[in-house]
Amino acid sequence: MTIAIVAGAPESGKTTFLGALWHVVNDADAQSALTILRLGEGDRTHLNQIANRWRQALVQDRTARVGMHLVSMELQTSDRNPVTLVFPDVPGEEFQEMWNTRECKPELAKLLSSGNVLLFIHADKIRKPRWIVDDIADHEHAGLERPDLPGERWNPNDSPTQVVLVELLQLLRTPPLDCGPRRLAIVLSAWDCAAGEGRSPRAYISEHLPLLAQYLEVNADAWTYHIYGLSAQGGEYDSTDPVAPPKPKAEELRNLDRPSDRIRLVDESTTSTDLTVPIAWLMHT
């Protein structure tokens, strides 16, 4: 049995990935590194729900994802080796709370203290640090007056994305969550929004998350890591609100004969539609 912790901020693409993954491993036509071995036991309601929303090009319903879901899949590798994968599908708020409060729910701590890590970062939702002097300069350049306010107290929620991510990775290598060296697959989700810059996923992190890039390069916490860019949706999805008008891009995606063709997984040098590759890499010993 292999445990892969699916971590990331709220709306970083974790659940979309799991929905697409459940579709791909069950897709007889998909040329994927991992395929379904058997359905096995247990309740698959959550997996089926999120996979169905993905197939229908509907955004994942955040209200349906309150609380932690443990997702289990019995898969086989291309050389027919069986593997059981367990993914704790944890709301991103839980990881943010770890940064904010320095606490972790006991059941989450138990899960986080074993297994390799699949870390999601939404490539288009990175909160960058911004300094007052730069804002003053921008206002002066635009000929605008900047109000001199008394200021607001620090709120950990305002911390830059890269700070929260670095601390999460540090915590996973610190008691009580540390379990020794682990593999770390970093997935830059919504890669279709980032691909226009023409950077590799690694170069994208260096440009947009430089503190995280330095942390990984120096690697004082001894991660074995790999960075991917992933577009699991393929574009903008429709709202689950039944009266919301359909989006042309979502309709275009639904018209594809093979839903798996929406997927683009970008490595340093290769592009594929196989989003099981990061999981297969995490399992590699």
Add this chain to the structure above:
Amino acid sequence: MDSTTITCSNPDCDVAATQRCVEGLELSLCPHYGKPPPDRSTSADSAEETALTAPKAILLRAANTLTIAQAADVRRARQSRVVAVVGSQEAGKTSLIVSVYDLFQRGPVGPIRFGRSLTMHAFEETCHDARDASRRGLPHTERTQRGEVRFYHLEIAPPNETQPITLLLADRAGEEYDNATDNHDRVEFPEIRSADTITVLVDGDRLQDSKTRHLVLSKIPLLVRVLVESGMTNDRQHLALVLTKGDAVQHSPNAGRALGDFETLAANVAGRFDSCFATIATYRVAASPKTADIQRGTGVAEVLTFWLQPQRAPITTLPSTISTDRMMAELRAAGTAL
């Protein structure tokens, strides 16, 4: 209930009857398996009792500044450098310390890369008032409160080093250093004793101001003398004199005079205390300027590089007379034996 009864705290799971986890997990991995089921018949009192005894949360490592004891633990575990940043109140001590972390937010500082930090909450909270998220009109750094010295922690990777180096950056309220210049009889600054580098800040804003200029010029040598005469320093430590608030100096009509004063001051300190330190160096910084016409963190990379030096190794000289005597005794003893 006998010892073989299968229990699960998930009310939706019927593992006792089915031998299967409702979540589809191996039983050893299920966080609910083996825990007592919720007892709906339990009285309100005992439910309250359970709620009080069950751990609601696991505490994670704190990320505030380190105490002396915590810093000592870190120092024992890793190759480290202790930096004491010394200066009057509002000289820019905390601004200089946190500017290193803040510069790493945009990339390496010179050739030096960020490795990790145990004090990220403290850094973020202190940096907040210079960030846009604070909604302040001007950048600001909160003054350090009086009390025990606290340490900010950074692990950094200089070029040509195989292992990261830990920096422990000591931050103490400026009033305490100011008071020591009045009376240092019972003053003890452990961060000075353990420092590899003592960094004395010269407040550029006060140096360019005619009203306060001579106060600064007299205070700095006095402060260095207090540290030396109190026996807290040693000649293996490095001393940096850092002119802070480069933006205030640059914008001052007295900029040339202030820079000249700083040079004179540095020469004065070097002349008086040259034999008391391994090296004495001077730097000019604008760690957190209030305007954008001078780059944020100007000069900080150079100071950071200086901080990477360990204390100079003690010079050991062989006590030649004793050696000769001992050698003769050994020769005599050998002759007797023969």
